[in-house]
Amino acid sequence: MKSSPAGGARVVSLAPGRDLKAIYDQRPSPNVAAFIRDLLAEIAYGVGLDAEVLYDINTLGSAAARLILSKLRRWIDERKDAREVYMNRIYRHVLALEMEAGRLPRCKDPAWENVAWVGQRDLTIDLGREGGLAINLIREGLADADRWTLATEGMTAESILDRRADLLRRAHEIAESSGIPITELLPGAIGSTHAAHDVHPGPPPEDDEPENAGNGEKSKRDGGENI
Structure with a gap:
């Protein structure tokens, strides 16, 4: 069967002794694909990253993806700490020159050199979970609200x-x-x-891959404590 110029389909009969075979492109070959995969993994590990950051992140479950993204955030933060040294020097140098030239009024705050370099919001696969956690931590005084709002809203x-x-x-x-x-x-x-609209929210959405799947129901039935 093949499509006709009019957009429909028509059946084509093969001559006696002929058959139809599906041809699959094997490029790159399985051996080359495996070599490329190992090469990418070595490059990733060489700079301190997990190989899943460079590829295969879409095939991971929610729990594994959150772990990989958290490790990526730690990797970024470690390099940001090293960059803050010269970023602070440039910041102080430029502002000091502007104040000395009179183009910028001198800052009366004695701590004007104390700056915090805040990156963009962390990558996440569950914005509701991350946002709810940030709200709770800020409400309890365990996190800085400016860190969150600067990263999300600037x-x-x-x-x-x-x-x-x-x-x-x-x-x-x-x-x-x-x-x-x-x-x-x-x-x-x-x-x-x-x-x-209805002001009573429904039940929170269940995680697509809970880390402790099955443990909660069993512990409730047995009357034990779910850890």
Whole structure:
């Protein structure tokens, strides 16, 4: 069977003594493919990376992928610590020259040289899990809110609160001028009971590959403690 110029399909009869075989391209050969794979693994290990970072990350399960990405973040942080030495020197040098030339007012803060270089947000396969963990750690005082907001939004937590205050102030003005309650204009932000959608969230999504699959149910049935 093969397609016709009109877009349909038609059956083609083969002459006696002829058969149809499927030809598969074997390039690169299995031996060459295995050699390339080993070569990439050696390159990765040579710079301190796992081979899965360079290839095969899509074939890993969620737990294994999170482990590989966490190890990649540690690898990046170790190299960032070394770069911060000369980045701080360039930062101080440029600002000192600008202040000396009068193009920049002298900073009155004695700790103006203390800067923190924050990279982009960590790679993740579960943004909800990572975001929820960051919120809980920040709420309990175990993490710095600026570290998270600078990596995700490029602003400090204080700047984000200022922008939110301006938004809420403007929302109150719009609600007053329009003659509608603020709880209907921003039902989710204000906590209104006039929300058009269901405000009761459903159960959290289950992990596609939980690390302790099966242990939780067994421990509940047996009355034991799930570790």
